[in-house]
Each structure stands twice: as structure tokens, then as C-alpha cells.
Amino acid sequence: MSIKQSTINIFKDVLHLIYPRICAGCGTPLVKNEDIICLMCYIKLPRTGFNLDKDNPIEKIFWGRVEIEFASSFLYFRKEGLTQQLIHQLKYKNRQDIGIFLGELFALEIKDLMDEKKIDIITTVPLHPAKLLKRGYNQSDSIAQGFAAKSDVIFIPDLIIRNENTSTQTLKKRYERWENMADKFSLNSKYNIENKKILLIDDVITTGATLEACSNIIVKDSNTKISLLSLCYAVH
Numbered sequence: 001m002s003i004k005q006s007t008i009n010i011f012k013d014v015l016h017l018i019y020p021r022i023c024a025g026c027g028t029p030l031v032k033n034e035d036i037i038c039l040m041c042y043i044k045l046p047r048t049g050f051n052l053d054k055d056n057p058i059e060k061i062f063w064g065r066v067e068i069e070f071a072s073s074f075l076y077f078r079k080e081g082l083t084q085q086l087i088h089q090l091k092y093k094n095r096q097d098i099g100i101f102l103g104e105l106f107a108l109e110i111k112d113l114m115d116e117k118k119i120d121i122i123t124t125v126p127l128h129p130a131k132l133l134k135r136g137y138n139q140s141d142s143i144a145q146g147f148a149a150k151s152d153v154i155f156i157p158d159l160i161i162r163n164e165n166t167s168t169q170t171l172k173k174r175y176e177r178w179e180n181m182a183d184k185f186s187l188n189s190k191y192n193i194e195n196k197k198i199l200l201i202d203d204v205i206t207t208g209a210t211l212e213a214c215s216n217i218i219v220k221d222s223n224t225k226i227s228l229l230s231l232c233y234a235v236h
């Protein structure tokens, strides 16, 4: 260990005495070598075990709706469960480090499968501008950042953009009946995704409507393939 590194470690130890690091899952103090969550919470993470299995519940959500290469989720999301506790902090307490951490874990869990799939680009669903303004960040970007780093794939956060609503109130009303989710998003013309394999990453999957809309935009006319991964799967 270099002198510089040991100085950093001493500094970190002192800092932890002043501000003890606590587990984002259960609140107990973290010990050395534990990061974000304690070992007990790490073991207790409710993994789905879906991996990239064909006909897993996430793939089934999209059957008959959009052609996807594969889809899966890492963790079950239950009300007042450990995953909810972690996602709550990621979304509302500025804990982007939790998103990065869980994204890394997810990537490591399915590393071999991802190597087989040869994904070219990772991207996310853009957050609604009002939410982005309030939160300051897109929580799915944090997850994708961690995931991309551990799977050696480029992450492009602004591949899909939200369409600005320029229509007047009257026009809006008139077209309301025909308005669908697909009109809300477009591809960013800055990027050429022809023949590329795109992986769309999201935080929690429920109905899949937003992911479906974004997937349709990607597969529309550029000979691309789309795959979907959500960190969590909300169980009702």
C-alpha cells in the first residue's frame, strides 16, 4: 500500500468515527469492507433469480406488445420491504450511490449472460422534466451507470428524449383521445443506432407501458434489437 493510500485510509477511518456509515437497508453501522448495505441485508436482498430465462414474468409482460430480445428483473419490490427501503432513498434522499451500487450488483449477477448478448448501448427512460427539476437526477441513470461500468458497455443517457408538449389546450383536448404513450418519446437524432443492440434499464417495472413505448421507438425503423432490464419487479 502506498503512503498516499494509507493516508487516505486513515482519513476515511477518522471520518467514519465522526460520521459512522450506516446500512441503507437496516440502519446498523457498517463495518470495514461493507459498502452501502451490511452483509445481512446483502444476503437478504430478494433476488428474483429470473436471470435472462425465456418466459420469465418480465418477458411475459411484453408478449404480443413489442418484440424484445430479452427482459428481466433483479429484485422483487414489495411494500415496506428491503428493496422499497433502498429505492426510496435512491429516489427521494439523493442517494444516487445506492443506485450505482445495485446496478453494479445486478451486472455482476448476470455478467456471463450479458457477455453472450453483446449489447452495444445502454440507455434509460427519460424522467419527466418536472420530476427531474425537483429531484435533480434520474434515478434510473444511477442504476444504468453502475450496470454499464461493470458490464463494459457504453451508457448514453439521452438516447431517448421526451417530446415537448407544444400543442395548445384546445388542440390537446381534441387529440387527447388518440394520444398514446408513444407520442411522448422520440429518438435523439444526435445518435445513429442502426444495427445496434440496445439495452433499456429502468428502476421499477409495474405495467411496462413506458418501457413498451420507448422500445417501440427504438425498434421502429433502424434494424435495432431491444432488451429490457429493470432493477425491481413490483409484486402486487
Ligand SMILES: [Zn+2]
Pocket: 023, 024, 025, 026, 027, 028, 037, 038, 039, 040, 041, 042
Ligand atoms: Zn443492513
